[in-house]
Amino acid sequence: MITLESYLLISVFMFAIGVWIMIARKNVVAILLGIEMILNAAALNFVAYSKFVTNNLDGHIFALFIIVVAAAEAAVGLAIVIRFFQIKETIHIDEATQLRN
Amino acid sequence: MFLNTLFFLSTFLIFLSSISLVTTKNIMHSCIFLLGSLIGVAGLYVTLGADFVAATQIMVYVGGIVILMLFAVMLTGGKDFVSRAQALMGLIPAMGNKFSTFVGILTAAVLVISTSKLFINLRSAIPQNKMAATESTVNKIGKLLVTNHVLAFELSSVLLLGALIGAAIIARPKKIF
Numbered sequence: 001m002i003t004l005e006s007y008l009l010i011s012v013f014m015f016a017i018g019v020w021i022m023i024a025r026k027n028v029v030a031i032l033l034g035i036e037m038i039l040n041a042a043a044l045n046f047v048a049y050s051k052f053v054t055n056n057l058d059g060h061i062f063a064l065f066i067i068v069v070a071a072a073e074a075a076v077g078l079a080i081v082i083r084f085f086q087i088k089e090t091i092h093i094d095e096a097t098q099l100r101n
Numbered sequence: 102m103f104l105n106t107l108f109f110l111s112t113f114l115i116f117l118s119s120i121s122l123v124t125t126k127n128i129m130h131s132c133i134f135l136l137g138s139l140i141g142v143a144g145l146y147v148t149l150g151a152d153f154v155a156a157t158q159i160m161v162y163v164g165g166i167v168i169l170m171l172f173a174v175m176l177t178g179g180k181d182f183v184s185r186a187q188a189l190m191g192l193i194p195a196m197g198n199k200f201s202t203f204v205g206i207l208t209a210a211v212l213v214i215s216t217s218k219l220f221i222n223l224r225s226a227i228p229q230n231k232m233a234a235t236e237s238t239v240n241k242i243g244k245l246l247v248t249n250h251v252l253a254f255e256l257s258s259v260l261l262l263g264a265l266i267g268a269a270i271i272a273r274p275k276k277i278f
Contacts (some may be wrong), residue, residue, distance in 0.1 A: 016209035019118040024205030035136050041141050051149045063154050068257045072264035074166045078173040079272035085177040
């Protein structure tokens with residue numbers, strides 16, 4: 001019925017969507033959305049393997065730490081986006097060509 | 102039966118929201134579609150018997166990160182709020198020019214094809230045994246967090262403190278240096 005392969009297929013789909021967003025879109029906030037999708041795909045893989053293969057809770061712990069790291073990354077990334085908008089008055093990714101103004 | 106229904110509903114929600122997340126024009130709508138996709142992942146966690154991870158996913162992502170993204174979109178809502186100038190042949194408005202769309206789809210396809218070879222021998226390679234799906238995991242996760250994984254737990258608190266201070270310093274107003 002619902003096997004490990006179905007979860008892995010959903011995870012591959014989410015990962016491909018995240019990579020597609022990160023490459024194709026030009027908005028910095030959209031690129032951060034793609035990173036969130038990729039992190040979710042990884043965490044879903046960990047929990048699926050934890051249920052079907054290893055039979056312990058280490059995958060759950062790892063998914064919790066992935067969520068913590070994603071929260072920290074989103075906070076710092078959005079701070080950088082806001083700072084970049086203060087300096088350049090745009091959030092187009094092609095405008096980000098130098099580290100200091 | 103309930104788990105099967107929840108699984109298919111969550112999968113449908115993830116597929117629909119992800120496709121809309123890529124192809125929509127407005128970045129605000131993209132944030133809302135990301136929220137739908139994350140709720141679908143939380144439903145998949147429930148079908149996997151991971152109740153604590155599902156609750157944390159909803160609290161942190163839906164209550165925290167998506168709201169933060171919406172605030173960032175509203176704070177930076179200048180002329181790039183709706184990216185009208187970047188349409189692909191008038192069809193998919195948010196996708197940059199033809200070249201970046203082509204490279205993005207090509208990279209995603211190469212990743213899917215190269216990882217799909219893993220699926221061929223998966224069932225015979227891995228013995229599949231199931232945990233009980235209706236058992237609460239909160240007690241065990243709490244014990245594991247303060248015994249086996251206590252170093253990672255403390256390091257994540259330091260990481261969150263550093264991210265808090267770093268975000269406050271980076272996003273400070275322009276006049277105060």
